[in-house]
Amino acid sequence: MKQGGSDAAKRAAGESAAEAVEDGMVVGLGTGSTAAHAIRALGRQIDDGLDVTGVPTSFQSRQLARECGVPLAEVDEASIDLAIDGADEVAGGDLIKGGGAAHAREKIVDASADRFLVVADPTKAAESLSVPVPVEVLPAARTTVAATVEELGGDPQLRAAERKDGPVVTDNGNLVLDCAFGPIEDPERLARRLADTPGVVEHGLFVGLADEIHVGTEDGVTVREP
Numbered sequence: 001m002k003q004g005g006s007d008a009a010k011r012a013a014g015e016s017a018a019e020a021v022e023d024g025m026v027v028g029l030g031t032g033s034t035a036a037h038a039i040r041a042l043g044r045q046i047d048d049g050l051d052v053t054g055v056p057t058s059f060q061s062r063q064l065a066r067e068c069g070v071p072l073a074e075v076d077e078a079s080i081d082l083a084i085d086g087a088d089e090v091a092g093g094d095l096i097k098g099g100g101a102a103h104a105r106e107k108i109v110d111a112s113a114d115r116f117l118v119v120a121d122p123t124k125a126a127e128s129l130s131v132p133v134p135v136e137v138l139p140a141a142r143t144t145v146a147a148t149v150e151e152l153g154g155d156p157q158l159r160a161a162e163r164k165d166g167p168v169v170t171d172n173g174n175l176v177l178d179c180a181f182g183p184i185e186d187p188e189r190l191a192r193r194l195a196d197t198p199g200v201v202e203h204g205l206f207v208g209l210a211d212e213i214h215v216g217t218e219d220g221v222t223v224r225e226p
Contacts (some may be wrong), residue, residue, distance in 0.1 A: 093226020141199020
């Protein structure tokens, strides 16, 4: 995955997206360092009297939201007005997500929201998607899914955990294959092929879901529509 940009750029993007939240909204809370700034900004707005409910996309975002005083609901308990989430790479309106292995729940929340705002720093912007695509798989299907990825021209690597032996295990109890395809000429086609593969729980290609892209820098924020 691409290395992150400056914290100031991430903060600018997260706080910019948080400004779009209005009183009474249900907000999808993304995972990652840039989305975390949006969650903290929402916590400050709640301290100032804003009435919002958050729907977390991971254990990480749930814990941070609780620390910031954001009331929470589950994804099946409320209609989501706005989702704010980061990306590992952005090209046009398409994204690759899953660096935090939370992309299955992230996609449910982001796709169900009335509006989905992507927050990113300039290091995440690209002409075409090319970083490895995270694919969450059932443990019993790891080998067969890997074979299909190779047939599609990808190089699947089981994601290893840091500071402990063994692979990364998602919040859903599954494994993650990071699948390098090189520059992806047709993200929509690849997304369909991966989704159709038995044993794939979810993949990290988010195609056509974003409504706005907030790219932060140390000097400000650029907001664009896909």
